[in-house]
Amino acid sequence: MKVYALALWIRPTSALTFRVLPGSILDIATYPFVPPTTLSGWLRRLFWARAGMKPPDLREGNAPRYYVLPRRYLSLGAYPVGGWRVHRTYRHGPIRFTHAEFSRLRREGEPPERGELQLHTWEYFLAESLLGVVLAETAEELDAFRSLANFGAKLGKEGFAYLEALGKPVLVRPEEAEATPLTPVRAEGWAGPVAGAYPLYRFRFGADVDPQPESPDPSPVLGYEGAYFVLPGGPARARGFFMEGHFFAWDLVEFCHG
Numbered sequence: 001m002k003v004y005a006l007a008l009w010i011r012p013t014s015a016l017t018f019r020v021l022p023g024s025i026l027d028i029a030t031y032p033f034v035p036p037t038t039l040s041g042w043l044r045r046l047f048w049a050r051a052g053m054k055p056p057d058l059r060e061g062n063a064p065r066y067y068v069l070p071r072r073y074l075s076l077g078a079y080p081v082g083g084w085r086v087h088r089t090y091r092h093g094p095i096r097f098t099h100a101e102f103s104r105l106r107r108e109g110e111p112p113e114r115g116e117l118q119l120h121t122w123e124y125f126l127a128e129s130l131l132g133v134v135l136a137e138t139a140e141e142l143d144a145f146r147s148l149a150n151f152g153a154k155l156g157k158e159g160f161a162y163l164e165a166l167g168k169p170v171l172v173r174p175e176e177a178e179a180t181p182l183t184p185v186r187a188e189g190w191a192g193p194v195a196g197a198y199p200l201y202r203f204r205f206g207a208d209v210d211p212q213p214e215s216p217d218p219s220p221v222l223g224y225e226g227a228y229f230v231l232p233g234g235p236a237r238a239r240g241f242f243m244e245g246h247f248f249a250w251d252l253v254e255f256c257h258g
Helices: 036-050 139-148 250-257
Strands: 003-012 074-080 084-094 117-127 130-136 152-154 160-166 170-172 175-179 194-205 221-232 236-243 246-249
Touching: 003 139, 003 236, 036 074, 036 130, 036 139, 036 152, 036 194, 074 250, 130 139, 139 160, 170 236, 194 250, 221 250, 236 250, 246 250
Parallel strands: none
Antiparallel strands: 003 130, 003 160, 003 170, 074 130, 084 117, 152 160, 175 236, 194 221, 236 246
């Protein structure tokens, strides 16, 4: 099967937070990259922006809705190129999210009932530039992203970024190389240095047809499937492909493809 890859150069305009789950409750940890599922949803937002649409009403009930790219596209996430760091700090938050007094600018009288504050530790991901990749079976399918240049949207739990530039669709094939992958790799298949370990997720789709990216209709996603990956901290023998001078691990492609 032929696979074409499209490079996406993303410029953050603020600090970003991509919440690591499970585990981030009072300690809000962030991924030091844009996870594949998050990039998929962000690109769907850019299609809405290009069409002049506001995001659909995203208030959730017991049946969450998902807005992601159609299955003909495979998002591999986006990764920092150039300077980056994770800043860890503290934030106050309400113990109960159902009271309105917490956000008032002026408070009078007695403190609100159950309006106590709790202290969070919070991580922010700061990066100069991010390199994302989307795959498709044909180069023509990737041409749809070209009109998204210079559009931006909320990215992750906190933060904003815009699509600064795009490459040209390139035919890629997996190859063996001694390299430091820019992407996470499956833990059980990596023999090199490790800079961190993270759970990654892919979408579990239902049988319904995917809406077009510009559509306000939700995607037929039933939930997520996950596995643990490690972020390489140095070179080792790996299977993948080179894109814009960086190496992308093929086992990430296989995992995201399902």
